[in-house]
Amino acid sequence: MSNAHRRGRAHRRWYALTAAVCATAVALPLYAAQGQEESSTLTWQQCKGHSDAQCATLTLPIDRSSPWKTFGMKVARRKATNPSKRIGVLLINPGGPGGSGVNMALNSKFPAELRERFDIVGFDPRGTGQSHPLTCSTKLINKAPQELPRNQAEFEQLASYNRTLRQDCRKHSGPLFDHADTLNVVRDMDALRAALGEKKINFFGHSYGTLIGQQYAQKYGRHVRSMVLDSNMDHSLGTTKLATTAAAAVDDSLTAFSQWCSATSTCALHGQDALGRWDRLLAAANRGALYDSGTPISADGLISHAYDSFSGPEWPAFATWLKSLRTGTPHRQADPPRTGSASGTEPHVRPAVFCQDWQARVRNYQDLQALVRAEKAAAPHARTSPEMREAILGCVGWPEKANNPQRPLHIAPGAPTILLTNARHDPATGHAWARNVHRQAPHRTRLLTYEGSGHGAVGATPCTINAMQQYLLHLTLPPKANCPAADIN
Known part of the structure; x- marks a missing residue:
């Protein structure tokens, strides 16, 4: 991510x-x-x-x-x-x-x-x-792990990062952080x-x-x-139901977009199988073989673009963008450039609020794998809700008890x-x-x-x-x- x-x-x-x-x-x-x-x-x-x-x-x-x-x-x-x-x-x-x-x-x-x-x-x-x-160090925010953990070691690295970020935010924000x-x-x-x-x-x-x-x-x-x-x-x-229903909502929007394309002559993908094209593009992105004017597009990037476009909704522009994407030779998945040299602090409120409002705690890599499988089962085309997955991953490593748990x-x-x-x-x-x-x-x-x-x-x-x-x-x-x-x- x-x-x-x-x-x-x-x-x-x-x-x-x-x-x-x-x-x-x-x-x-x-x-x-x-x-x-x-x-x-x-x-x-x-x-x-x-x-x-x-x-x-x-x-x-x-x-x-x-x-x-x-x-x-x-x-x-x-x-x-x-x-x-x-x-x-x-x-x-x-x-x-x-x-x-x-x-x-x-x-x-x-x-x-x-x-x-x-x-x-x-x-x-x-x-x-x-x-x-609530503010945190910009340098530390910029060092956020970039990808979904692939094993227990990477899961523990995410938990360690979240704990470090939480302590940093508490230091810069004062006692209000624990009561957000x-x-x-x-x-x-x-x-x-x-x-x-x-x-x-x-x-x-x-x-x-x-x-x-x-x-x-x-x-x-x-x-x-x-x-x-x-x-x-x-x-x-609860955590699993929250993640799966959020993913299903994105999948539903993707289906609605596809049906609109089929019925609307001005859609750039009219006359094509828009949902089928999406599936092929997502598969290419997973292989590292999807490009936008020569720039690699990751699966996370593709899903996030769809999510933002559906929120508008901005379907015509999204259809045109999907049509413009090209597949090619898989590229090496290089680490993205870091901007960790930035100094100072910046507002960063979401994890503090969400992780105190929701007892959403994934405890280990095995639990994370199970959650990802459940998301895919609920959303076979969209795979996940990028915003909800980010929120849940942001609570990995947090104290178990939330101030305001679900009810x-x-x-x-x-x-x-x-x-x-x-x-x-x-x-x-x-x-x-x-x-x-x-x-x-x-x-x-x-x-x-x-x-x-x-x-x-x-x-x-x-x-x-x-x-x-x-x-x-x-x-x-x-x-x-x-x-x-x-x-x-």
């Missing part, structure tokens, strides 16, 4: 209600000199560069058993444009882990009626963005609710942000007025019916996860399926946008369980 792939996951596209989230992770200076306003424990000031937004810092305990150790959680707010019709606050989270709720609030374009009726409030979860970001799990984020979010002076909140969470929403509803259900969870995580799954969803009394949305063909958070979340709380959730593709249902079509708005504004659940797919051109 390449360094570019590992590090690229931390900067994935951030999603918003109209797919217009700012995709940059550059931190904005929070304060300007004027526009100050007091609100409980939050001191609001105009956000620099955003005349219609206010920013603040909420001081919170790192560990609630030692409340004197604190950090500052960054918050951004765009107040309701029609105060006379204001319903309340809409808290938002774009997922990741690592996505900035502050940037989402400042740079996203929300439907006008939601902007009229809600204060849009984004926050950077602990360890993320401008909320005491989502349950702590949920407690922070309820403290934000109280600081905002709200009895109840509304919440929109996307992707990993759905885990924040689910666990908030479990712990603080009576504090929820409405909640939309788009592209759902399933926190009930079924049990929504607390007093919570409203939660609206779950998911694309039918989502490579990152497969529809099977949303169905299983709904099965765990069938009378407390409503599942709306977008019959199209991509990582994100809300914002995909007027149908999904309207369903979300009607629910948030009027608590009216969608009368139908499905929204039709949009055309892909």
